[in-house]
């Protein structure tokens with residue numbers, strides 16, 4: 001007799017969308033030609049109203065595996081960190097005020113020629129795909145979600161940085177009228193994050209423009225956000241309007257606020273505690289379990305090499 005073993009870290013069916021259920025639904029939606037399902041939460045923007053809706057779902061790329069169990073869509077889209085709206089997790093309704101068209105992205109700094117491009121023109125030029133990634137917040141919650149978008153390296157190549165470029169710096173929209181959190185001047189707005197060029201060029205590094213086979217919801221960082229899954233979640237800057245190539249390492253948002261607690265590299269490491277809590281375990285969203293956290297969030301085989309020559313840096317916080 002075949003007995004299905006339930007591991008302690010597996011979430012009950014009612015709390016998680018199993019991969020097969022997700023894939024079935026995805027196939028069904030495609031077969032019905034709907035393109036996207038309306039968001040189930042009232043008051044939320046309808047994904048099919050987004051001009052990019054027809055681009056999703058994108059073709060799956062399983063190079064980095066298909067981690068399970070998938071976090072329920074409803075959880076990943078209603079439990080968010082987005083300090084521009086509020087410091088608590090329930091910003092998904094407030095975030096619907098964010099206007100995402102027109103959306104211009106400015107490319108500047110050490111590039112052959114600075115330019116601006118609108119999100120739909122950029123989407124038309126990028127090779128879209130879907131990747132299921134693990135996400136680990138520094139606060140110790142975690143999730144597994146299917147992002148759609150393109151490799152960060154495709155974006156970098158499109159920007160044509162010059163040989164002097166050592167870092168890529170990205171910033172979130174600065175608009176206190178729609179983002180009330182930005183009125184709080186104790187924070188160093190706009191939200192700024194950066195990567196070393198070799199990190200940005202690593203194929204694991206991703207730019208998400210979709211989530212669960214639909215355009216990415218505003219609360220998750222529409223219309224484009226960074227996804228560097230081997231780093232703590234705060235590196236994944238949302239709603240990007242500016243990409244700048246620099247010679248000097250930038251100081252990121254959280255690093256500026258408290259460099260002892262949040263560093264530039266911020267690679268996930270269960271053995272390096274945050275000054276105020278352990279990072280040894282994590283709580284998958286939708287569960288009350290704690291599961292072991294993995295070095296580089298489980299992506300060491302792809303990214304550990306980036307840090308061979310950087311052993312003297314504070315790589316893990």
Ligand SMILES: Nc1nc2c(c(=O)[nH]1)N[C@H]1C(S)=C(S)[C@@H](COP(=O)(O)O)O[C@H]1N2
Pocket residue numbers: 076079080081082083084136137138172191219220221232233234235236237238239
């Ligand atoms: N602009 C901006 N980007 C941000 C944040 C933020 O507050 N503002 N929070 C970060 C943190 S701490 C995490 S864990 C992730 C959360 O992404 P999610 O809400 O899509 O799960 O976004 C990151 N990107």
Ligand SMILES: [Mo]
Pocket residue numbers: 081136137138139232233234
């Ligand atoms: Mo986070």
